[in-house]
Amino acid sequence: MNTIGKVILMISLSILGISNDANSQSPCIPQFTSNYEYVDNFAIHTLVSLYSGTSVNGYEVVPPSLYTVSLALGKSYPISVSTVDPISYVGNFGVWIDYNNNYQFEPEEKVLVDTNQGYTAACRFTVPADSSYLGERIMRVMYVRLGENITPCDNYYSGEAEDYTISIVGQQEDTMMYCMPFCPKLMSHVFPIEEFKLGSIHNLYSGYTPTSYSLYKHEEFTTTMEMGKYYSVKISLGSIAGVAGGYAVWIDLDNDGIFEAWERVFHDGPLLKTATGTIKLPVNPAYAGLRRMRVRSAWAEVPDHACGLVRAGETEDYTILVTESTVGESELLAVDADWSISPNPSRGNIEISSALPIDEIRIQDMTGRLIFEDNPASDHLSVNLSQPGIYIATVVIGKQVSRRRFEVI
Ligand SMILES: [Ca+2]
Ligand SMILES: [Ca+2]
Ligand SMILES: [Ca+2]
Incomplete structure (x- = not known):
């Protein structure tokens, strides 16, 4: 000094x-x-x-x-x-x-x-x-x-x-606030979200704000998502001239005010201008209700945090209605006893055991992305998954195809 x-x-x-x-x-x-x-x-x-x-x-x-x-x-x-x-x-x-x-x-x-x-x-x-x-x-x-x-x-x-x-x-009116996303000053034009499409939301030509954050009112844009169903999603830089990057979507399914890693329901990148894919929400009656959804872009990276700073990017928040599943849960939870995943939940090291040899196995995350695939021809295999989340394992034994849902914490 x-x-x-x-x-x-x-x-x-x-x-x-x-x-x-x-x-x-x-x-x-x-x-x-x-x-x-x-x-x-x-x-x-x-x-x-x-x-x-x-x-x-x-x-x-x-x-x-x-x-x-x-x-x-x-x-x-x-x-x-x-x-x-x-x-x-x-x-x-x-x-x-x-x-x-x-x-x-x-x-x-x-x-x-x-x-x-x-x-x-x-x-x-x-x-x-x-x-x-x-x-x-x-x-x-x-x-x-x-x-x-x-x-x-x-x-x-x-x-x-x-x-x-x-x-x-002592007391305060109840308003559920979510964490603030940040973008470096004067960088909001670098990798904004120009188009977001999911269900009945089609937010096109939205441009960007100086702070790179927009909270859209429920009356302005909303959609209903039924758990267990597939929905197409599109996030794009659109016609804005800019660099390439990644996109991610979180939904606060458990309504605790936090976008946890397992609530990132879609992600793609890091060198895209347009990302398309599907979102399927896990089936759990506790997830039903009005829920906050956050859509984030990030220059040259796949957004892995919903709060705070990215190198450059935009964040859009929406309120959507998540409804209970009318199909799918019984299918996902069916217990046909001849194969199992343990432990569940796990820290990422899982053992898959079967009474008969497993011909084929595929593990997908909740966005439908293929994480693991093998043709073990064995009644036992070990798999290690590094990312926490909810996964679906699909197993083919002879002519029988069955699925199990499991969680890595
Ligand atoms: Ca003190
Ligand atoms: Ca300062
Ligand atoms: Ca949450």
């Missing part, structure tokens, strides 16, 4: 009534040698801070007049945070809320800590139902570069901390 920087920091801290004295009413200020790497995008519930850039000395107190949010005791909320660019900036992320208002960020006040050395992180967390936490509280959002420990306050080489003032309230 140069002298001018120190003076500016001291003046700005004194204006805010904050001093660097650990005994006063302010949290410890982390020290950064370089502010070259930083938090660029952050979102929690309705607070969305995009393209904040770097800050003097890597530390910024964000006034509530600029950004704040109210969070209710016992309620759960999504968080997304990212650096500026997936190629050059990777490291660790942390978010803490000083719930007990003692100006320290204790381990139990951790809201998110992600040490996957990535460029983006996301989670859903629940505010503890403790009425002593009511009131204005400081929330610290941090990023530190690759290889550095993420703690609430220390000396670091490069990174940034942003301190927000938020309100913890």
